[in-house]
Amino acid sequence: MGRRFKLVFGISLLFLLLDSCRGSKVGVCYGRNADDIPTPDKVAQLVQLHNIKYVRMYDSNIQVLKAFANTGVELMIGVTNTDLLPFSQFQSNVDTWLKNSILPYYPATKITYITVGAEVTESPGNASALVVPAMQNVVTALKKVGLHKRIKVSSTHSLGVLSRSFPPSAGAFNSSHAFFLKPMLEFLAENQSPFMIDLYPYYAYRDSPNNVSLQYALFESSPEVIDPNTGLIYTNMFDAQIDSIYFALMALNFRTIKIMVTETGWPSKGSPKEKAATPDNAQTYNTNLIRHVINDSGTPAKPGEELDVYIFSLFNENRKPGLESERNWGLFYPDQTSVYNLDFTGKGAGDMITNANITSSNGTTWCIASSKASEMDLQNALDWACGPGNVDCSAIQPSQPCFEPDNLVSHASYAFNSYYEQNGATDVACSFGGTGVKVDKDPSYDNCLYMTAGGVNKTLASNTTAIASTSSSTQNEAFTWISNFILVTSLSFLLIVGNF
Structure with a gap:
């Protein structure tokens, strides 16, 4: 006992x-x-x-x-x-x-x-x-x-x-x-x-x-x-x-x-x-x-x-x-657009993501989804972009050019970029609660053409996704690993003590 x-x-x-x-x-x-x-x-x-x-x-x-x-x-x-x-x-x-x-x-x-x-x-x-x-x-x-x-x-x-x-x-x-x-x-x-x-x-x-x-x-x-x-x-x-x-x-x-x-x-x-x-x-x-x-x-x-x-x-x-x-204390206007950019990760707009300010040789950037984001966060962001965000998401529907590959990151990337380009290609427009990433390589592939600020990008390129993890994700993973390690070690010790 x-x-x-x-x-x-x-x-x-x-x-x-x-x-x-x-x-x-x-x-x-x-x-x-x-x-x-x-x-x-x-x-x-x-x-x-x-x-x-x-x-x-x-x-x-x-x-x-x-x-x-x-x-x-x-x-x-x-x-x-x-x-x-x-x-x-x-x-x-x-x-x-x-x-x-x-x-x-x-x-x-x-x-x-x-x-x-x-x-x-x-x-x-x-x-x-x-x-x-x-x-x-x-x-x-x-x-x-x-x-x-x-x-x-x-x-x-x-x-x-x-x-x-x-x-x-x-x-x-x-x-x-x-x-x-x-x-x-x-x-x-x-x-x-x-x-x-x-x-x-x-x-x-x-x-x-x-x-x-x-x-x-x-x-x-x-x-x-x-x-x-x-x-x-x-x-x-x-x-x-x-x-x-x-x-x-x-x-x-x-x-x-x-x-x-x-x-x-x-x-x-x-x-x-x-x-x-x-x-x-x-x-x-x-x-x-x-x-x-x-x-x-x-x-x-x-x-x-x-x-x-x-x-x-x-x-x-x-x-x-x-x-x-x-x-006028709000972070958002009634139309759900931001009054100003605010990063809830605590890193600031310039440090939200690696590659955030990298541009291609002609200054063009795209916005794609981070593969490090959780499925729930990506799904919520995708639903928002295709709903209140007023993005035309028909291209990622079945049998349409951007449906394949049929996964959340790919579909969210297309929707994120469309919203980003339609709203001035600003850091705020690629935020999506920290799940958006700005890249300088055209994510278009096959017949799936990603929009640029001037309209639709007609350059066909490989679907290169330069996704970078955020420091907060790294910190959270480290904390989880340390917590689990402490838990296992401590339980082992307690089991040994309990046997004496």
């Missing part, structure tokens, strides 16, 4: 350690405060096309839950502020909501987080006192169906929940919120849920440009900021804001609670007074943010600490009130 216990305990511990090495992740917020954005099913296709694996929504809309079924995308869903009262009053209200609005779609739709209330301290008619009771009722409902360990429950906050955020070591929660913050933090610690925060260095720069440099807000090189109390050096505002929350948590002796950034981003357009709201600055901020997060850089106070981040937002939302910038 003792041997068996040691073995089971050792295996459980090993899997826990491997899970803890998963690394930071980047998701996108899917706000729907607009009357011109695509339907949920098209949004789900777009998300898959761009290899976005994590999405935050602000309610539990059934059509959205249905659309993301069997996509593998992990969803964070929300209980709105208007639902806090009924959710906090009666357990039966929450049980019914879970039974009717969540369980019919789970686990086909991967729901991993439920946010109960959003920035309640900032909303009119402060409903802070209702948040923790509502959260407790949601956890109770999840426990009844055995999902409390698979779906974490928390609530989101603005940085306004702090009374001080600078220097970071002086970070402190606003005492006026203590009546609900303390029980909330106790809830988070007990349930191993993250403290969720919405951070916007853009606003800090916009509202105080004389005190905050644009470079500091954008993760660009800038004069270092030193915390006089700790001597820690900060090179960007994002880290300083995160650490102010860490210190605020530590001041209340909540050292085990992790932080998750549920909103951050930069607008691409603003009013005349919002001169920093430009596509270039938005691309710079989000690109640098992704690199910073994916590399598990951590912060000066917590180097190497994992930090999950959600970028706001998937689309520009034309019904949002306020200044012009409020309606």
Whole structure:
């Protein structure tokens, strides 16, 4: 019995350690405060096309839950502020909501987080006192169906929940919120849920440009900021804001609670007074943010600490009130084209793929599918290109010139190239969520002619596919191999120990 216990305990511990090495992740917020954005099913296709694996929504809309079924995308869903009262009053209200609005779609739709209330301290008619009771009722409902360990429950906050955020070591929660913050933090610690925060260095720069440099807000090189109390050096505002929350948590002796950034981003357009709201600055901020997060850089106070981040937002939302910038945080326009190029692998547009900028002697390039991409990603990208992408895919149908060879890489290559050439032959047009590769050799073969920017390429050439793997694929393969090696070695050791 003792041997068996040691073995089971050792295996459980090993899997826990491997899970803890998963690394930071980047998701996108899917706000729907607009009357011109695509339907949920098209949004789900777009998300898959761009290899976005994590999405935050602000309610539990059934059509959205249905659309993301069997996509593998992990969803964070929300209980709105208007639902806090009924959710906090009666357990039966929450049980019914879970039974009717969540369980019919789970686990086909991967729901991993439920946010109960959003920035309640900032909303009119402060409903802070209702948040923790509502959260407790949601956890109770999840426990009844055995999902409390698979779906974490928390609530989101603005940085306004702090009374001080600078220097970071002086970070402190606003005492006026203590009546609900303390029980909330106790809830988070007990349930191993993250403290969720919405951070916007853009606003800090916009509202105080004389005190905050644009470079500091954008993760660009800038004069270092030193915390006089700790001597820690900060090179960007994002880290300083995160650490102010860490210190605020530590001041209340909540050292085990992790932080998750549920909103951050930069607008691409603003009013005349919002001169920093430009596509270039938005691309710079989000690109640098992704690199910073994916590399598990951590912060000066917590180097190497994992930090999950959600970028706001998937689309520009034309019904949002306020200044012009409020309606221009999107990564995509309503027609699903990109507002600017953004690489979710963290390598940047120029480093997305080997051979990305190689051109032929006459400057012609083509876009083909990477053989390293997964079948699911390629299929999603192909479906999008032949659907919302408006590519004429008749040539890859049975008995047509490009049907043979009848495989996914070949068919996707033809569709990718057609979309690429029809949309300006830009890096963005060959992205396809990292599954597209630019090459300088004509992929045309036999009677299958690949289009060029000037129309159809009439040169017949061998079907040479210069496919290159991305560094992220290599890293993922290496991590998988190392994980498996550790697993086998450790299990072998545990089996030996168990025999003594």
